[in-house]
Amino acid sequence: MNDKLGNWKRTHRCGDLTAHQIGHDVCVMGWVQRRRDHGGLIFIDLRDREGIVQLALDPDRDLASHQKAEQVRNEFVVAARGKVSPRPEGTVNPKMKTGEVEIEVTELAILNRSETPPFMLDEYTEVAENIRLKYRYLDLRRPALQGNLMMRHLVAKTVRNYLDSQGFIEVETPVLTKSTPEGARDYLVPSRVNTGNFYALPQSPQLFKQLLMVSGFDRYFQIVKCFRDEDLRADRQPEFTQIDCELSFVDRNDVMDVMEGLIAKIFHEALGVDVSLPMARLSYAEALDRFGVDNPDLRFGLELVDITSRVAASQFKVFADVASGGGLVKALNAKGCSSFSRKELDDLTDFVKIYGAKGLAWVKVTENGWQSPIAKFFNEAELAELNQVLDAEVGDLLMFMADTPAVANEALGRLRGHLGHKLGLTRKDDYKFVWVTDFPLLEWDGEARRHVAVHHPFTAPLEEDIPLLDSDPGKARAQAYDLVLNGSEIGGGSIRIHDQAVQSRMFELLGIGQDEAQEKFGFLLDALNFGAPPHGGIAFGLDRIMMILTGADSIRDVIAFPKTQKATCLLSDAPNEVADKQLQELGIRLRAQQK
RNA sequence: GGGGCUGUAGUAGAGUCGGUUACAACGCCGGCCUGUCACGCCGGAGGUCGCGGGUUCAAGUCCCGUCAGCCCCGCCA
Numbered sequence: 001m002n003d004k005l006g007n008w009k010r011t012h013r014c015g016d017l018t019a020h021q022i023g024h025d026v027c028v029m030g031w032v033q034r035r036r037d038h039g040g041l042i043f044i045d046l047r048d049r050e051g052i053v054q055l056a057l058d059p060d061r062d063l064a065s066h067q068k069a070e071q072v073r074n075e076f077v078v079a080a081r082g083k084v085s086p087r088p089e090g091t092v093n094p095k096m097k098t099g100e101v102e103i104e105v106t107e108l109a110i111l112n113r114s115e116t117p118p119f120m121l122d123e124y125t126e127v128a129e130n131i132r133l134k135y136r137y138l139d140l141r142r143p144a145l146q147g148n149l150m151m152r153h154l155v156a157k158t159v160r161n162y163l164d165s166q167g168f169i170e171v172e173t174p175v176l177t178k179s180t181p182e183g184a185r186d187y188l189v190p191s192r193v194n195t196g197n198f199y200a201l202p203q204s205p206q207l208f209k210q211l212l213m214v215s216g217f218d219r220y221f222q223i224v225k226c227f228r229d230e231d232l233r234a235d236r237q238p239e240f241t242q243i244d245c246e247l248s249f250v251d252r253n254d255v256m257d258v259m260e261g262l263i264a265k266i267f268h269e270a271l272g273v274d275v276s277l278p279m280a281r282l283s284y285a286e287a288l289d290r291f292g293v294d295n296p297d298l299r300f301g302l303e304l305v306d307i308t309s310r311v312a313a314s315q316f317k318v319f320a321d322v323a324s325g326g327g328l329v330k331a332l333n334a335k336g337c338s339s340f341s342r343k344e345l346d347d348l349t350d351f352v353k354i355y356g357a358k359g360l361a362w363v364k365v366t367e368n369g370w371q372s373p374i375a376k377f378f379n380e381a382e383l384a385e386l387n388q389v390l391d392a393e394v395g396d397l398l399m400f401m402a403d404t405p406a407v408a409n410e411a412l413g414r415l416r417g418h419l420g421h422k423l424g425l426t427r428k429d430d431y432k433f434v435w436v437t438d439f440p441l442l443e444w445d446g447e448a449r450r451h452v453a454v455h456h457p458f459t460a461p462l463e464e465d466i467p468l469l470d471s472d473p474g475k476a477r478a479q480a481y482d483l484v485l486n487g488s489e490i491g492g493g494s495i496r497i498h499d500q501a502v503q504s505r506m507f508e509l510l511g512i513g514q515d516e517a518q519e520k521f522g523f524l525l526d527a528l529n530f531g532a533p534p535h536g537g538i539a540f541g542l543d544r545i546m547m548i549l550t551g552a553d554s555i556r557d558v559i560a561f562p563k564t565q566k567a568t569c570l571l572s573d574a575p576n577e578v579a580d581k582q583l584q585e586l587g588i589r590l591r592a593q594q595k
Numbered sequence: 596g597g598g599g600c601u602g603u604a605g606u607a608g609a610g611u612c613g614g615u616u617a618c619a620a621c622g623c624c625g626g627c628c629u630g631u632c633a634c635g636c637c638g639g640a641g642g643u644c645g646c647g648g649g650u651u652c653a654a655g656u657c658c659c660g661u662c663a664g665c666c667c668c669g670c671c672a
Contacts, residue, residue, distance in 0.1 A: 014614060034632080034633075034634095035634095036630095036631050036632065036634050037628085037631095037634090038628060038629055038630070038631065038634075038635090039627065039628035039629070040628075040629030040630095041628095041629040041631075042629095042631095043630080043631055043632065043634085045632070054632070056630080056631095056632085058629075059629085060629090073623095074622090083618095087630085088630065090630085091630055091631075091632085093631090093632055095632085096632080099632085116603090116605070116622075116623060117622095118605060118606075118635095119605075119606050119607090119622090120606070120607095120621075120622065122633070123633090124621090124633060125606065125607070125621080125622090126606090126607065127606065127607075127662065128601090128602085128606085128664070129608085129665070130663070130664045130665090131605095131606080133662095133664090149611095182672050183671085183672040184670085184672075185670085185671085203671095203672085204672095206672095228671060229671095230670055230671040231668085231669085231670060231671075232671095233667080233671085234665090234667090236671070259664085267605070354667070354668060355668080356668090452672070453672055454672070455672060456672045457672075459672090521649055554665090564663090564664070564665090565664075565665065565666085566663085567663090570663095570664090584628095
């Protein structure tokens with residue numbers, strides 16, 4: 001039989017007790033981290049979200065509570081009354097925040113018992129993630145995850161305070177909304193009242209926040225769940241949280257300025273790190289040229305060098321053919337890496353093949369010149385020129401990639417990131433921000449044989465590029481911007497089209513006919529005709545920001561109840577089959593599973 | 596849809612070349628212990644080697660399939 005809470009009132013949290021409370025009578029409640037039974041004396045480490053404090057139970061002080069403590073096991077829920085006392089000489093534990101004191105218990109209550117937990121809730125035990133996810137409520141008792149979620153709360157609070165101070169108003173938008181073409185696969189929700197019709201869960205509140213600008217709210221924000229039915233990754237969950245913002249009467253510099261302030265505030269509050277402003281800015285074209293990717297990690301150099309024109313006339317056919325065929329030949333210099341083993345080089349080659357590269361040429365720069373399978377194809381002048389543009393010195397490892405521009409950039413850019421990690425150049429407490437701007441507005445989808453929006457269909461082109469919409473739409477750049485932190489895209493947005501004519505032209509370019517545009521987005525097009533202000537916005541991935549703030553390698557470590565890579569919940573067992581009656585009410589019949 | 600890694604007591608691991616009864620640690624249970632703090636000492640219980648099939652005199656070990664977790668490609672405006 002458990003003890004009743006009765007009139008016991010907690011006075012302190014365990015982790016808050018220090019020398020300041022010495023002499024105070026206190027009452028604490030929490031979970032038993034560990035019991036140490038010395039036959040006579042019993043020590044209990046009692047844990048709550050703030051930390052751990054030691055209870056000392058002496059039979060000479062109170063026999064009843066000592067006897068009760070003999071029954072106590074790990075994870076029992078216990079309340080203790082007693083006096084905060086300095087620990088005897090020589091028994092202070094400097095590893096604990098509360099290590100100078102202990103509670104001399106005079107009354108102990110067992111508020112609830114616990115089965116032996118399936119795994120030890122200490123910092124030393126590594127447990128398989130499927131076990132942790134099944135017993136998520138236990139895993140969440142551990143200090144690491146408690147800390148992550150408490151910091152998440154602090155960040156959300158900071159976001160609300162900052163945006164409020166900047167004149168933003170938090171407005172909720174519908175979760176049951178309309179499925180629209182473009183973008184990610186929607187999660188669908190069948191409508192019972194309108195049999196055969198479906199809502200979609202929002203991929204983002206994009207259209208609604210634009211409508212709020214038309215409504216004159218001027219500045220909107222929302223910390224909001226978004227849903228995308230796509231495959232998961234270490235930093236991607238099917239439901240995730242955005243810090244969603246939209247502003248009226250602004251250009252993109254205004255948006256970036258306000259948002260830099262938000263990010264700086266978050267880092268100051270959460271980590272005590274002061275981000276220097278303004279943040280770096282890089283055009284999309286320059287990002288690709290120097291780093292191969294549009295989300296460069298600026299914590300280290302290893303920049304890519306375009307050598308296409310320098311190898312066009314070389315005897316090395318692989319390079320020369322690519323160079324003359326519209327491809328790209330790029331290189332990077334891994335300083336001091338000529339000691340890489342054959343196996344390491346093979347691994348790097350395998351790595352770039354993941355991104356479609358056919359191979360990777362490498363050169364070890366030695367005192368006797370190039371040591372490389374491709375050295376023989378280059379004459380003295382060419383060697384000298386390449387050494388010069390790549391800043392090659394003895395001990396360096398040069399790597400070359402020749403392919404289509406898309407593959408060469410992506411593969412070598414990813415290799416650059418891979419090397420940065422491998423060489424230990426990516427400190428987690430080093431924070432390098434960069435805005436990437438001037439993205440292309442459109443990209444050609446060879447399969448669908450039409451243009452698709454790089455950002456989304458409501459993104460405004462650069463004003464100077466509007467004529468290109470008619471002459472060469474693929475060349476038009478967008479008033480879009482991504483915020484990249486340490487190689488991770490943590491946010492992105494754009495100035496929107498507020499002119500109905502431009503928006504219609506945009507749909508035309510995307511191959512969305514007038515009728516279809518009216519059917520899918522008519523409410524937005526109508527709204528643009530009723531005095532839509534110039535506006536733009538941005539959305540940050542709160543989960544990704546939290547990953548970086550906490551140093552988590554997985555997005556699951558910053559979400560209370562995450563899903564597995566197959567989008568299931570091991571705790572609740574979602575998704576599951578539903579009763580036939582439910583399907584009947586919805587007018588749904590399941591198709592036979594195709595094998 | 597594809598590539599890769601992992602799967603052995605409650606937990607996390609070892610298990611050699613296929614060969615007797617599958618090991619030790621932590622946890623758990625019992626006993627002892629009045630200054631420990633990942634307490635210590637003594638004793639004990641605990642196994643569908645993920646699952647299914649195959650090869651073999653013999654499979655945790657080799658082969659095929661499958662399931663689950665993780666990482667990646669595709670996908671993610």
